[in-house]
Amino acid sequence: MKHLQIDPSASRPPTKHVSTIPSALPPATTTQTHPSNALSEEHTDAKLFFIGTATTILEWQGLRILTDPNFLHAGDHVHLGPGVSGTRQTNPAIDLDQLPRIDAILLSHYHEDHFDAEVEAKLTRDIPIITTPHAHSCLTSKGEESFTAVHALDFFETMKVDVKTNKIIGGQKPCIKISGMPGKHVPPGPLAVANDLLKAVPPTNGWMIELGYGSTGDDEQFDNGYRIYISGDTLMVDELKEIPRRYRDKQIALMLIHLGGTTIPGPNMPLLMVTMDAKQGVELMQLIKSDVTIPIHYDDYDVFLSPLADFKKAVEEAGLSNKVVYLDRKDEFKFKVRHF
């Protein structure tokens, strides 16, 4: 198992040329709580703040993890492969320069709707980034502009993130286990072979994030208190069936599902769908059986052709409405990380 230690008190502003940053996230427009896990907001100790696309901030025990940073605005363009581009339709909940301290970034794959050019130019070079082996090689081979704290995780490879803290509770301290989960951004078959040659759509990870407590002495001892699965930009493929096999008898409290039915090369020539649409999203819910599902990555680009309304309808038809929480940009979701 790989290890990373994060000291929240030592972290600097996440972007270059910024001297003052806010100490906290702005107030959310709407707060929702995990229905079965937290009786009321006062009983929660962690939250997920939705910025837009697949960009979220997970906050727990003074630690802040940013996922798939994309801070472009409506009208901005992203390059998604040779001859493939997308136009942003929405604005992020906050701007890149308004970010509070960030302790680590989880990057599902190296694609501009997840790590845009502005993010790449402005982030401090030494911010810890956990990502795919492919993105690792891209981000560390930029000469003087290379990122210097990039950690690669392959499918089912795990990294333990130790939080440097004096907060020892019952001989244990907060820690986070992050594992790469399988994903396929291109459907299997001849197009996948062509894509391997063209390198148009990069390989992607999903993530399993386990928030919990580990013994201060023994490295491997860990009690999970809240398990979050993030799908990444994957299609509903057979490889995902390995996830419930590996996490049998281990409850997944929350799933963040990348929807949108992203179709390339573009809306005028919809040839190839590379992220889940409504139907596949419901299939993934039925496979993962998380207690709560939150859809993200659903309406931010013109290449996202499967609207959220289609997912809502498919969820209702499948009788799963009580398992889904819908967040708009600038909304937050609060929950409790159990500690026995």
Ligand SMILES: [Zn+2]
């Ligand atoms: Zn995407």
